[in-house]
Amino acid sequence: PIHPRKTIWMWYAAASIVLLMTVGSFLLLKENNFKTSYGQIATVQLPDGTSVTLNGNSSISYSPIRWSLFNNRNVSLIGEAFFDVSKKEVDGKRIKFKLLTRNLQVEVLGTRFNVTDREGNESVVLEEGKVQLMIPDVQIPLQMVPGDYVGYDASKKRMLQMVVLTEEYTSWKDKYILLDNKTLGELAQIITTVYGKKVVFQNDEDKKIPLEGKVPSDEIRILIAALRLATKLEISLENDVVTVSNSSKIITI
Numbered sequence: 001p002i003h004p005r006k007t008i009w010m011w012y013a014a015a016s017i018v019l020l021m022t023v024g025s026f027l028l029l030k031e032n033n034f035k036t037s038y039g040q041i042a043t044v045q046l047p048d049g050t051s052v053t054l055n056g057n058s059s060i061s062y063s064p065i066r067w068s069l070f071n072n073r074n075v076s077l078i079g080e081a082f083f084d085v086s087k088k089e090v091d092g093k094r095i096k097f098k099l100l101t102r103n104l105q106v107e108v109l110g111t112r113f114n115v116t117d118r119e120g121n122e123s124v125v126l127e128e129g130k131v132q133l134m135i136p137d138v139q140i141p142l143q144m145v146p147g148d149y150v151g152y153d154a155s156k157k158r159m160l161q162m163v164v165l166t167e168e169y170t171s172w173k174d175k176y177i178l179l180d181n182k183t184l185g186e187l188a189q190i191i192t193t194v195y196g197k198k199v200v201f202q203n204d205e206d207k208k209i210p211l212e213g214k215v216p217s218d219e220i221r222i223l224i225a226a227l228r229l230a231t232k233l234e235i236s237l238e239n240d241v242v243t244v245s246n247s248s249k250i251i252t253i
Helices: 006-027 063-069 167-174 183-194 204-210 220-230
Strands: 032-035 044-045 050-053 059-062 073-085 095-100 104-109 112-118 120-128 133-134 140-146 148-153 158-163 175-178 197-202 214-216 235-238 243-244
Touching: 032 050, 044 158, 050 059, 059 063, 073 120, 073 167, 073 175, 104 112, 112 167, 120 167, 140 148, 183 204, 183 220, 183 243, 197 204, 214 220, 220 235
Parallel strands: 073 095, 197 243
Antiparallel strands: 032 059, 044 050, 050 073, 059 073, 073 112, 095 104, 104 133, 112 120, 120 148, 133 140, 148 158, 175 214, 235 243
C-alpha cells in the first residue's frame, strides 16, 4: 500500500517539476521589446555591445535568457533599423548575430547594415563587413558585400539585387534624408510610414517629380518647411494630413 505521506511527497515533487517547467518556459519566451513612435529616432545598446538605431514607427525584440544562457544572438525587427554589430567569441568560436524580419534572415559576425520591413516590402543594405542573407524559396544563402542592396516583395515573391550608395538608405540615422534618386511620391511614402502623416496630392503628376539634395528629418515640420522653401510648392500640415499643391518642374534641395 502507498502511505499518505509518500503520496503527498510525490504530489509536491510533481507540482514542483510542473512549476519549474512553467517558469522556465515563461523565462525562455519572455522578450525585451523596444519601440519608437512616429517621427522618433532612438538608439538601443544590446547585451553584446551591438548598437541598434531605430527609425520612427519601428520595433525590435529579443530573448535576454537565450542571449545569456545559449549565446543565441537573435533579434526580430518590424519597421526600419541600422545595426552596428559587435563581434563575439566564446571559447575561440565566433557567435553569429541573426536579424529576423517577417521573411528574411540576416546572419553576420560583425558588421554595419540597414534593414527595412514595412508593408510587405523588406530590404537589406550593407554598409560594412559581410552578410549572409536567407530568402524564401532560395536554397543557397546570398552573400552580400558592402554597397549591396537586396529587396524582397513578399506578395510577388520577387527579389531585387543591386549596388547602391548606402547613404541614400542610412542617412535617416544621422537625422537627414538624402533625396537623390527619390521622387516626391517616394518621399511622401516615407512621411506616411515614419511620421504617421497622410499625404494628399492635388495633382498626381507631382508624385513623379525627381528630388535632389538633402533635407533635415528630425522633426516633421522642419522637413516640410525645407521642402516648401526649396521646391516652391504649397505644402501644408494640418490635422496629421500633408497637402501638396502648385507644382514646379525642377527640384533641387
